[in-house]
Structures are given as structure tokens and as C-alpha cells.
Amino acid sequence: MTGMAVDILFPSRCAGCGDPVRSREHHLCRSCRDRIPYLAGSCPVCGGPLAGTVCPTCPDRHFFFKKNIAAAEYDGITRNILHALKFDRIRDLHRVCGSIALKKFSETGMRTDYITWVPMNAKKRWARGFNQSELVARYISGKTGIPCRRFLTERRGTRTQRVLGLRDRFLNAIDRYAVRGAKELAGKSVLLVDDIYTTGATINECARQLRSAGSGEVISLAVARADVKRLEKILFSHKIEH
Ligand SMILES: [Zn+2]
Ligand SMILES: [Zn+2]
Incomplete structure (x- = not known):
């Protein structure tokens, strides 16, 4: 089937603005591509928003x-x-998410021995059909040549982080993940890919597991960072509860 026939049979809309796009544009129009809100001037450690020149977290x-x-x-x-x-x-x-994350990672000039991702338990992955963080990790691996490995698994029956306040997020994250392939991991630096960085509880726990299994440095890479308002809401809900 030609590209045109595909476009007629399966018209798609831009995921950013809703305008019609050709499928070969990967569901994002040029105007939205040019308006992706890349972060600049954020905290060099956590990547979070700075309050003036200091990081509040x-x-x-x-x-x-x-x-x-x-x-x-x-x-x-x-x-x-x-x-x-x-x-x-x-x-x-x-692919769009992968290219957004890759652009920022490339700018740092860093390189790691491996790429891995924040896992999703089998039930959740089955329901969605894929783990978006894994797809992004594999995309970056394909572009950089850094080998991609599944080093982490998520235990069954874990609660989703999205609905929880700050303190509960940290408690909920503890021992939620397990490492596999520790032998291969020994002393190796790892790029850990996630879709959204909110409080950092998930990615920090994954990094803790990797380090305690003997990995070298862990660099985390998130496609997006939760906006400040959302973060404040989480911090605030924590204050009400405790
Ligand atoms: Zn658009
Ligand atoms: Zn920070």
C-alpha cells in the first residue's frame, strides 16, 4: 500500500494540537515539533525547577x-x-518522545555502558501492550549504539504512584523493584530512562536497586518533568495528610 493510501484509510491527528497530519509525520505536526517546551536552567542534579539560584528539593x-x-x-x-x-x-x-529525550541527553555529552528503563509490572504492561519507557530506551539505544538491557522488574500488586502524595510515594516506591542480570551490571554505568519525573521517588528507588546490585554511576533521563504546579499539589496534599 502506498503512503497516500494509508493516509486516506487512516487519517491521523496531531497529538499536540489536534490538526490533521500525515501518518509519516509520526502524529506530530511541524508547528508542535518546533514548540516542544525544552527545559533550560534547571537544577544540575535533579533537573527540577530552581527557586532563584537554589534547588528547593x-x-x-x-x-x-x-x-x-x-x-x-x-x-x-x-x-x-x-x-x-x-x-x-x-x-x-x-519516537517523538525518544527524540525529545535524546536531544537533551546528547547535549550533555555523557555516555554510559548500558541503557535500561523504569519497569512496569506484567499486568499493567499487558493492559497497555507496551511499556513506554522501554520503547524510549530502545529508541535511544538504536540511535546511540549504547546497548539496552532489562535490568529491573517491578513486583506484582504495586499501587500506582500517580494518585499518591509525596510521603506515600516514597514509602510506596521502597522495594518495589528488583534487579536481574546483576553480573552483567557490575561496575557498569547505566542510563535509566523514565517517561515523567515527578518527585523522583520512582527513579531514585530504581537507581538505589541498581547501585546496591553493584552498578557504576546511574544517570537518569526523563522525557518530561512534572510542572511546578503539579509538584506543588503533591507537596501540598502531603501537608494535609500528615
Ligand atoms: Zn500540532
Ligand atoms: Zn535539585
Whole structure:
């Protein structure tokens, strides 16, 4: 079938703005591509928003990753793209997410021995049909030549982080993940890929597991970082509860 026939049979809409697009544009129009809210001037450690020149979250935290790279603000276009990928299950959008994350990672000039991803338990993965973080990790692996390995698994019966406040997120994350392939991991640096960095609880726990299994440095890479308002809401809900 020709590209044109595919377009006529399966017209698609831009995941960013809703305008019609040709399928070969990977569901994102040029105008939205040009308006992706890439982050600049964020905290060099956690990638979070700075309050003036200081990071409001880093000083009280111990991170097991060396650095978190967050590519874009989780707002507007990136929010729509990630929603369409995860909830409308438009699998092809992982390329857009992958290229957003890869752009930021390339700018750092860093390189790791392996790439891995934040896992999703089998039940959740089965329901969605894929793990978006894995797809993004594999995309970056394909472009950089850094080998991609499944080093982490998520235990069964875990609660989703999305509905929880800050303190509960940290408690819920503890021992939620397990490492496999520790032999291969020994002393090797790892790029750990996730879709959205919110409080860092998930990625920090994954990094802790990798480090305690003997890995070298862990660099985390998130496609998007939750916007400040969303973060405040989580922090605030924590204050009400406790
Ligand atoms: Zn658009
Ligand atoms: Zn920070």
C-alpha cells in the first residue's frame, strides 16, 4: 500500500494540537515539533525547577543517581504526546518522545555502558501492550549504539504512584523493584530512562536497586518533568495528610 493510501484509510491527528497530519509525520505536526517546551536552567542534579539560584528539593534529599536529565516541561504539547502514547496507546509516538529525550541527553555529552528503563509490572504492561519507557530506551539505544538491557522488574500488586502524595510515594516506591542480570551490571554505568519525573521517588528507588546490585554511576533521563504546579499539589496534599 502506498503512503497516500494509508493516509486516506487512516487519517491521523496531531497529538499536540489536534490538526490533521500525515501518518509519516509520526502524529506530530511541524508547528508542535518546533514548540516542544525544552527545559533550560534547571537544577544540575535533579533537573527540577530552581527557586532563584537554589534547588528547593535537592538539599534534603539523598539521590542514588548521579544526575537526572529532564528533557521538557510536562505541559501543553509534551503532556498531550505522553497522554496519547500511554492512554490512547499510539505506540508510534515513542519516537517523538525518544527524540525529545535524546536531544537533551546528547547535549550533555555523557555516555554510559548500558541503557535500561523504569519497569512496569506484567499486568499493567499487558493492559497497555507496551511499556513506554522501554520503547524510549530502545529508541535511544538504536540511535546511540549504547546497548539496552532489562535490568529491573517491578513486583506484582504495586499501587500506582500517580494518585499518591509525596510521603506515600516514597514509602510506596521502597522495594518495589528488583534487579536481574546483576553480573552483567557490575561496575557498569547505566542510563535509566523514565517517561515523567515527578518527585523522583520512582527513579531514585530504581537507581538505589541498581547501585546496591553493584552498578557504576546511574544517570537518569526523563522525557518530561512534572510542572511546578503539579509538584506543588503533591507537596501540598502531603501537608494535609500528615
Ligand atoms: Zn500540532
Ligand atoms: Zn535539585
